[in-house]
Amino acid sequence: MPLQANIALPNFADNLNMSKSILQPNTSYSFSDYFKLSYPTKDIVAEFGYGYQLTKLSLPRNTGTLARLQDTFYKKLPHISLTSEAAKREMLVAPILLELLDSIDMEIDIEYPLYVDERLHGNLDYFIHSSQDVVIVVAKQADLERGFSQLAVELIAMERYRDEQCERLYGAVTVGDMWRFGMLDANAKRIVKDIDSFRIPLDLDALFQVFLGILQPPLEHL
Numbered sequence: 076m077p078l079q080a081n082i083a084l085p086n087f088a089d090n091l092n093m094s095k096s097i098l099q100p101n102t103s104y105s106f107s108d109y110f111k112l113s114y115p116t117k118d119i120v121a122e123f124g125y126g127y128q129l130t131k132l133s134l135p136r137n138t139g140t141l142a143r144l145q146d147t148f149y150k151k152l153p154h155i156s157l158t159s160e161a162a163k164r165e166m167l168v169a170p171i172l173l174e175l176l177d178s179i180d181m182e183i184d185i186e187y188p189l190y191v192d193e194r195l196h197g198n199l200d201y202f203i204h205s206s207q208d209v210v211i212v213v214a215k216q217a218d219l220e221r222g223f224s225q226l227a228v229e230l231i232a233m234e235r236y237r238d239e240q241c242e243r244l245y246g247a248v249t250v251g252d253m254w255r256f257g258m259l260d261a262n263a264k265r266i267v268k269d270i271d272s273f274r275i276p277l278d279l280d281a282l283f284q285v286f287l288g289i290l291q292p293p294l295e296h297l
Contacts, residue, residue: 096122097112097114097118097119097122098122098194102193103193103194103196104193104194104195104196105196105197106195106196106197106198106199106225106228106229106232107197107215107225108197109224109225109228110214110215110218110221110222110224110225111221112221112224114224115224116220116223116224116227116266116268119224119227119228120227120228120231120266122194123194123195123228123231124264125227125231125259125264125265125266126263126264126265126266127227127265127266127267127268128265128266128267128268129267129268129270130267130268130269130270131269131270131271132256132258132267132268132269132270132271134256134269134285134288134289135285135288135289136281136284136285136287136288137284137287137288137291138284138287139178139280139283139284139287140280140283141171141174141279141280141283142280144170144171144174144279145276145279145280147170148167148275148276148279149276152166152167152276157251157252160213160215163213163250163251163252164213164251166251167249167251167252167275168201168211168213168249168251171275171279171282171283171286172201172203174283175203175283175286175287175290178287179205179287179290179291180205181203181204181205181290182203182204182205183201183202183203183204184199184201184202184203184204185200185201185202186198186199186200187199187201187202189202189229189232189233189236191232191235191236195228195231195232195235196232197229199211199212199229200212200213201213203290205290205291206290206291207241207244207245207289207290208233208237208244209245209246209247209286209289209290210226210229210230210233210244210245210246210247211246211247211248211249212225212226212229212246212247212248212249213248213249213250213251214248214249214250217250218250219248219250219253219255219272222248222249222250223248223255223257223268225248226246226247226248226257227257227259227266227268229246230244230246230257230258230259230266231259231266233246233259234259234261240261241261242260242261242262243258243259243260243261244258244259244261245257245258245259245289246258246259251275252274252275253272253273253274253275254272254273254275254282255268255269255271255272255273256269256285257269273285
């Protein structure tokens with residue numbers, strides 16, 4: 076009768092623990108530092124124990140329109156130089172947020188300082204408070220991909236910073252004329268990136284409706 080060798084099978088969890096960290100030990104990382112990393116988002120969020128998924132998000136929506144602002148964009152943007160991040164913030168991002176203030180009881184903090192630990196700290200470009208908190212990142216160098224990595228880390232920081240637990244946290248990254256949403260699923264410990272994006276001015280109403288759906292209390296949806 077042949078002898079059966081005692082072969083130790085590889086443990087998947089052990090393999091995960093043995094994987095080399097992409098972050099330098101004993102190094103402080105601000106939110107903007109994650110934008111500078113060339114690693115994909117899935118590798119960055121894995122450093123904090125989160126998974127990653129790119130899919131079509133079923134984003135909440137509510138009825139609303141910004142037809143007048145859209146018309147203003149179409150008429151006036153051709154006459155404005157939008158070559159800097161500051162110009163895009165002032166001419167494309169700020170008008171949309173001001174319109175939201177007319178529709179929702181909310182507050183907006185700009186360059187909001189947040190500290191969780193030495194690997195999760197920095198300033199949030201826009202931090203919106205309503206029935207739901209929303210983080211907005213204005214991506215540098217018009218790079219939505221790296222901007223989303225920064226957004227993902229900021230969502231993780233928000234989840235750890237909040238006193239109250241929330242099943243989902245939403246955020247958006249923008250380069251001014253393009254927006255993309257992300258979601259932190261707390262139960263699954265996963266960052267979900269929406270495969271679709273919103274173009275400005277073309278998709279302004281759709282973008283506005285998503286913000287209304289996320290920020291308005293559930294009773295206002297009825």
